[in-house]
Amino acid sequence: MIVAERKPIDEIRAFIENCKKILLVGCNECVTVCYAGGKKEVEILASALKMAFMKEGKELEITEVTLERQCDHEYLEEIRSIIGEHEAVISLACGVGVQFMAEKYPQVPIFPGVNTLFMGVTEEKGVWTERCQGCGQCILGQTAGICPISRCAKRLLNGPCGGSTKGKCEINPELDCAWQLIIDRLKELDKLDDYDKLVPIKDWSTERAGGPRKVVREDLK
Numbered sequence: 249m250i251v252a253e254r255k256p257i258d259e260i261r262a263f264i265e266n267c268k269k270i271l272l273v274g275c276n277e278c279v280t281v282c283y284a285g286g287k288k289e290v291e292i293l294a295s296a297l298k299m300a301f302m303k304e305g306k307e308l309e310i311t312e313v314t315l316e317r318q319c320d321h322e323y324l325e326e327i328r329s330i331i332g333e334h335e336a337v338i339s340l341a342c343g344v345g346v347q348f349m350a351e352k353y354p355q356v357p358i359f360p361g362v363n364t365l366f367m368g369v370t371e372e373k374g375v376w377t378e379r380c381q382g383c384g385q386c387i388l389g390q391t392a393g394i395c396p397i398s399r400c401a402k403r404l405l406n407g408p409c410g411g412s413t414k415g416k417c418e419i420n421p422e423l424d425c426a427w428q429l430i431i432d433r434l435k436e437l438d439k440l441d442d443y444d445k446l447v448p449i450k451d452w453s454t455e456r457a458g459g460p461r462k463v464v465r466e467d468l469k
Contacts, residue, residue, distance in 0.1 A: 249369075250278040250342045251376045252285065252362040254293070261300050263359040264336050268307065271334040272297075272361075273327065273349070274314035275341035282376055284362045285340030287314040293340070293361060318345030324352050331356055366398075385450055390442060392433035397450075400426035405447040 264270050272294050280286030294310045301308040311330065315323045318341035331337065336357045339346045343364040350358040366378040381398045387405070388395060397403050401419040407427035411418035415428040434440045 249281055249367065250344075250364060251282050251366050251368045251378075252279050252342050252364045253282075254284050254289065254340070254362050255360065257293075257296050257300065260293070260338060260359070260361055261297065263338065263357075264297075264308075267335040269309040269311075269334050270297075271311045271313065271327065271331060271337045271356075273318065273337060273339050273341070274312075275318045275339075275345055276314055276316045277319075277341075279340055279342060279362060281370070283374075285342075289340060290314055293338070319348050321352070324349055328353075383450065387447055390445065390447055391430045392437060392439070392442075394426060394430045394433060396426050396430065399424075399429070405450060 272290055274280070274285050274287055274290035276286060279289075283289065290312050294312050297310065298308055311334065313327060313330075315326060317323045318339060331353050332355065334356065336359060337349065337353075338359050338361045339349055340361040341349070342362070343360065346358055346360045367380040367382060368376045368378045371377055378398050380395060383397050387397075396405060396407060400407060401417050401423065402409055404427065407430075408425055409418070409427075412425035412428060413421075415425050417423040417425050431440070431443060434443055
């Protein structure tokens with residue numbers, strides 16, 4: 249899932265400094281799972297913003313909405329009838345949702361309420377770790393299902409670097425060495441011979457890993 253965290257209240261407050269009526273839009277997908285932008289977070293942020301304005305002797309009217317997703321046209325259509333009534337929108341979706349809403353409703357300023365961090369997993373409640381950078385050339389089939397692009401601090405395709413100690417990364421001792429994890433996993437699978445196969449240089453060209461990338465499924469159009 250996409251992991252995000254809410255922006256500081258002062259930063260969000262600055263976006264709407266001169267507004268009197270805003271639309272605050274949450275997303276019921278990834279940002280809900282990581283407690284950054286779901287219905288509950290919308291309510292908490294709305295309350296915090298109103299209090300911040302009240303301290304300055306100002307009033308702020310907030311309309312609260314939480315959409316199923318902000319990255320699909322059909323769900324963004326749900327706010328078409330009301331978005332024009334507001335001076336600005338604070339979106340608690342990831343950066344994708346913010347941009348897609350801005351494209352769909354260019355007549356209203358759309359501001360981000362969260363910082364989008366990475367694609368990752370929930371290790372335990374309140375703890376998320378990165379697992380994928382969406383590089384466009386997945387090599388997990390060659391590295392025992394462990395990604396060296398997202399989990400190795402040096403993004404080495406052929407490792408380890410030689411600097412790790414007791415299975416920990418030399419750059420950050422709190423991190424497991426990704427290549428030690430890969431080797432251990434290959435041993436467990438009895439596929440250690442795969443370690444001797446060199447992974448070719450990754451194609452970081454725009455077509456493969458740059459942006460903006462696009463996927464077209466003709467069978468679904």
